[in-house]
Amino acid sequence: MNSTVRSEVHEITENSVCGIFLNRVKANADEPCVAYRKEDTFHDVTWREMGDMVHSLGAWMIHEGVVRGDRIAIFSGTRYEWWITDLASLLTGAADVPIYATNTAHEAYYILSHSAACLCFTGDREQTDKVLAVRDSLPALRKIIVFDDILIDDPMVITFQKAIEEGRQRLDLLNPDSAQNAITPRDLATIIYTSGTTGDPKGVMLSHGNLIANVRQVHDHYRNKLTIKHDFLSFLPLSHALERMGGYYLAISTNTKVSFARDISTLLEDLKAVRPTSFVAVPRMFEKIYHAVQQRVRESRKLRRIIFSRAMNVARKNVEYLAHDRERKGIFALRYALAHRLVFSRIKNNLGMERIRFAVSGGNALSGEIARFFMGLDIRIIEGYGLTETSPVVSANRPDLIKPGAVGKIVQGTDVRISPDGEILIRGPQVMTGYYRDDAATAEAFTDDGFFKTGDLGFFDNDGYLRVSGRIKDIIITSGGKNISPMNIETNLMYSKYIEQAVVIGDGRNFLTALVVPDFENLEAWAVREGIAFGSRKELLLHEKVRSLFSDEIDHYQKDFSRVEQVKKYTLMDEPWSQEQGELTPSMKVKRRVINERYAEIIESMYNEKNPEV
Incomplete structure (x- = not known):
């Protein structure tokens, strides 16, 4: 089926994100813009202070020889200095090049070399040392600027604070208003390197026009839902x-x-300290919270379990009210108020989520069961769809129109077409200008009539909501000719609190198998409760009760798939896959080719054993 959905975009008032920022600085001045945690306290930084630092750093960059069209790398975790560096770079006419804080020296080298970055901003000593280790092979790199105030005895390295101080002496080199007025929509703003699951990463070029268009599209999509002032907690990689x-x-x-969380490991602590009204997270975070609540209930007294069960019955009925922004009335309103007082408010207070108006889940599919759990508590979970190449938002549920399991309706001004092969094709003002220094890949990425080929499979349901069903390159074709999307199966398996990672195998085979990495934190806690003694993870995974547990979990979470789509055999892995070992991308996506090659013997052993009934 060939279908296209389109809507119109509203007028864009500012020509760049820099213009938005400068206007907000003037309007908000001494109000808090961001907050960072130092020791046990969050410290505010005002809009005026942020604006002053952006001006100073931009002036320093110009003094260091940065000119329009240069590339400036940011190799750091999520922190307010990242914002300042981004905005200062854009005001000078340079394009910034983000690098994940967890990237290896080799991965960082590829991006720095391919982009020919002239400056590299680093977060801490570890990232700085990685760049210093490869600097001799980076002729374009002139300076390393480290955010942390640490002493590194090297003429190539300067601290962020020192650069700010030097820039303050040269403010005449940059007029922020004139600089942002000189920006055109076609100017390159950023080069974001994709994760590279099948080869070297490609540099996605996004213009100022791409970024500002997507800001406007999301504003239009959410209408008056973004007019309420929010307190946001930021913790995913910028x-x-x-x-x-x-x-x-x-x-x-x-x-x-x-407010910037210190680290993903301190997220729950930072949630309680900030008590935000919104945040963006990946499905795994919501899954872990859900399983933690369920486990706490199982360990509570019988009376509390009964109260929780009855409250959940009320919560399930609340989903429809919340999904369509309907007011609760009559008897149900009274029942919900009681359940909230006895159960829901306590859960949310313990999580630091009692003020949440909505939370965004992205990066992968979220279980409908888990989405409905949070919505039952009056926490809207917004799922959407997008790619780096689309700036990124293509579609999203709205707070007043939520359909769990779908990724919403498309944003304004975007054409979305489903090809005869089921691929999602996109055309719109947010779509990238191309891949940096790769004309062949750019040409390959677009159809003859200008649609970006996402590589994702999807369809529109009867209500016009987009649904994503897998990746074309990951499709398994069994020996019987059946096409199977492993993503859906893997996602379902990982809904289990005992499964952290999973890869389904079966291309050219007559049945499916899987490599499964347990969630060892939950598994080991379960083993202790079951009285299972073990000296190592390998020993634990060989225990009969553990094998039985995983068989039951896998059977449960794949029960809704057809027989040919069900995993018949699996192997439990005793070590998680990691970016350091080359098995995961910086965005934590599994490199299937690496997994298949590295564990080929284990995979073959599952097929060489006596075959199950298929």
């Missing part, structure tokens, strides 16, 4: 287009105060 748009550009456009 190197990822989702956090950059949702937790940064949209935040400044809506006058939202953003």
